[in-house]
Amino acid sequence: MGTVREVPEGVLVEIGSATACFPNRRCLPDGASLDIALDSPGRDDALRRVLLAGSAGERRTMGMRQQHGREAQLVDPSSPTPDCDGLIANSSDFALVALAADCVPIALAQGQSVAVVHAGWRGLAAGVIQRSLEVLGLNSGGGPVSAAVGPSARVCCYEVSPEVVDALGPHASAEGRMVDTGKTAAAILSAAGVVDLTVMDACTICGSPERYFSFRTEGSDAGRQGVVAWLNR
Ligand SMILES: [Zn+2]
Secondary structure (H helix, E strand, O other): OOOEEEEOOEEEEEEOOEEEEEEOOEEOOOOEEOOOOOOOOOHHHHHHHHHHHOOOOOOEEEOOOOOOOOOEEEOOOOOOOOOOOEEEEOOOOEEEEEEEOOOEEEEEEEOOEEEEEEEOHHHHHHOHHHHHHHHHHHHHOOOOEEEEEOOEOOOOOOEOOHHHHHHHHHHOOEEOOEEOHHHHHHHHHHHOOOOEEEEOOOEOOOOOOOOOOOHHHHHHHOOOEEEEEEEOO
C-alpha cells in the first residue's frame, strides 16, 4: 500500500514513482470549489491548487473526453483531450486527469510510466482497467504495478439492475443488486497481478457532500472530482 497523506485539497497517495491526488469537492476548510469537470469555470484554478498541494511543480494537465468505454492511450500533446477512458504518460511534464462522480477514479504506476483511468460500471464491464494496464505495460516495459483506487459508489448505496451485476462478470463485488464499484475495480486489479494496491474506503453517494460530487444524488449537473496523477521528478 502506498503512503497516504490528507491535505486540505484532497488525499495524496504515493504509488511507485508517481503521486496521485484524489481532490476533495471543496478545499477544506476554506470552502473553495475544486470542481475539475471539463466545463467547470474553475477547473484550471482547481487543478493548479491540486498540483501545488502535491508539490508537483509546473506540469501540463491532460484530460479525457470520457466515453464509458475501454479505450486507453498515450498522451499526445497535439490532442489535449482525447476520446478515451485511460490515459498514459511516460514523461513527468504531464499531470493526467480522470474525472468521476460515483464512477471509480484510478491511478496506476509502472516503472517510469503513469496512468489514470475512469471506470463506471460500463467501463468495468468493458475491461477499461485491463486495457489500461496493457497500454501502460507496452509503454513502461513491464514490471510491478502500483495502483490507487479513489472514492466511488459503494455497496451501501449503489443499487443497480440484475443485468448490470451480470455484466460486471466474475470480479463483481456485489450483495444482491447493491454493487461496490471500488471493490470491483480492486478485484480486477488484483486478478491482473497488482499487489501494491491502495483503496480509499469512501462512498461518493453517502459520503460527505463537502468532499464528493455524486451523479446519483445530484444528477447530470453534478460537478466532478476524480484523480490527478504525475511522475515524480
Ligand atoms: Zn454509500
